[in-house]
Amino acid sequence: MDNLAPIVIFAYNRPNHLLKLLTSLQENEILDQTDVFFYIDKAKDSIAVSKNNEVIEIVNRQWNFRNKSIVIRENNYGLKKNILDGVSEVINKYGNVIVLEDDLIVSKYYLEFMNKALDKYKDTEDVWHITGFNYKTPYLSKKESYFTTHMNCWGWATWKNNWKQINNNLSNKIEENAIQEFNFGNLIQNNYQQILLNEENLISTWAIFWYQTIFLNRGLCLMPAKTMVYNQGFDGSGINTSKQDYKLSNLNNSKVTRFPNKVSETFIYKKFLKYYFWKLKLNDFFKYHLKKLVN
Numbered sequence: 001m002d003n004l005a006p007i008v009i010f011a012y013n014r015p016n017h018l019l020k021l022l023t024s025l026q027e028n029e030i031l032d033q034t035d036v037f038f039y040i041d042k043a044k045d046s047i048a049v050s051k052n053n054e055v056i057e058i059v060n061r062q063w064n065f066r067n068k069s070i071v072i073r074e075n076n077y078g079l080k081k082n083i084l085d086g087v088s089e090v091i092n093k094y095g096n097v098i099v100l101e102d103d104l105i106v107s108k109y110y111l112e113f114m115n116k117a118l119d120k121y122k123d124t125e126d127v128w129h130i131t132g133f134n135y136k137t138p139y140l141s142k143k144e145s146y147f148t149t150h151m152n153c154w155g156w157a158t159w160k161n162n163w164k165q166i167n168n169n170l171s172n173k174i175e176e177n178a179i180q181e182f183n184f185g186n187l188i189q190n191n192y193q194q195i196l197l198n199e200e201n202l203i204s205t206w207a208i209f210w211y212q213t214i215f216l217n218r219g220l221c222l223m224p225a226k227t228m229v230y231n232q233g234f235d236g237s238g239i240n241t242s243k244q245d246y247k248l249s250n251l252n253n254s255k256v257t258r259f260p261n262k263v264s265e266t267f268i269y270k271k272f273l274k275y276y277f278w279k280l281k282l283n284d285f286f287k288y289h290l291k292k293l294v295n
Contacts, residue, residue, distance in 0.1 A: 004115050005157060006035040006094050008086055010079070011102040013043065015054035017232055018102040026064055027108035034111065035094075036065040039086040042076045055102075080206040084168070091160045096122070098157040103233030106132060106155060107251040110228045114157050117145070117222050117259060122159060126263050128219030129210075130157040132228040137272040144258040146266035147220040150184060150273060153207040155229035167213040174212065182215055185274055220265060226252035 043049040091097040110132050121127040132155040174182045183191045194208040
């Protein structure tokens with residue numbers, strides 16, 4: 001593979017998580033052919049200063065990158081602005097990008113999968129997004145990767161022509177008759193709600209606007225049948241994740257050798273995914289009412 005995509009890593013206040021991410025990246029054979037950019041947000045308080053100093057020390061260690069660039073923010077950007085600015089800066093220079101946050105762990109074939117997918121679909125208008133993550137859903141044995149309309153931002157990639165269209169305009173919301181589809185059959189109810197909460201300045205998130213952009217353009221997202229990314233952030237350390245039971249699959253450490261030639265949504269996967277979210281929703285319902293009974 002020539003002209004490998006750069007990696008952008010966003011880090012803040014979680015040295016132990018970052019160390020696990022970089023250690024997992026080291027297992028990828030093509031890492032030494034890859035340029036890596038770090039964007040480290042400025043600490044908000046004295047505790048974060050100490051943790052961020054550890055983050056910087058880890059980043060400054062000898063890692064097996066082709067080139068390393070480090071941006072330490074002079075002001076606290078927050079996750080949304082840090083990611084939007086960082087991704088835009090790198091993708092405008094290279095034309096594509098692989099994006100990781102510090103709470104992820106990747107498999108040893110993650111970079112190979114992402115780069116092959118970026119190369120294969122670079123001129124395919126309907127493909128907007130590549131992710132290395134998949135939920136704990138039944139494995140489709142005849143497929144190693146497939147397309148979905150569901151966007152996931154845990155270890156993802158895209159191209160400049162798509163990213164430049166990101167819709168961060170709160171007034172351009174989803175039409176009322178499309179809200180159910182945007183919410184994945186109302187099984188992920190917080191999708192549309194996130195837009196409203198951002199509009200009211202109650203939260204500040206970025207991924208929902210990237211998903212909105214893909215959705216409005218009827219874009220497709222490629223994902224592996226077995227996950228190549230694990231999110232270690234469900235330990236209460238993250239900004240937009242909480243401490244909870246979240247059934248994540250173990251990392252797939254096998255190569256993905258087959259990519260779909262037909263660019264269309266895999267509807268059987270959509271059914272599996274809806275069932276997965278339905279189980280999560282049902283589980284949350286029973287936990288909530290059980291807690292009320294106990295209290």
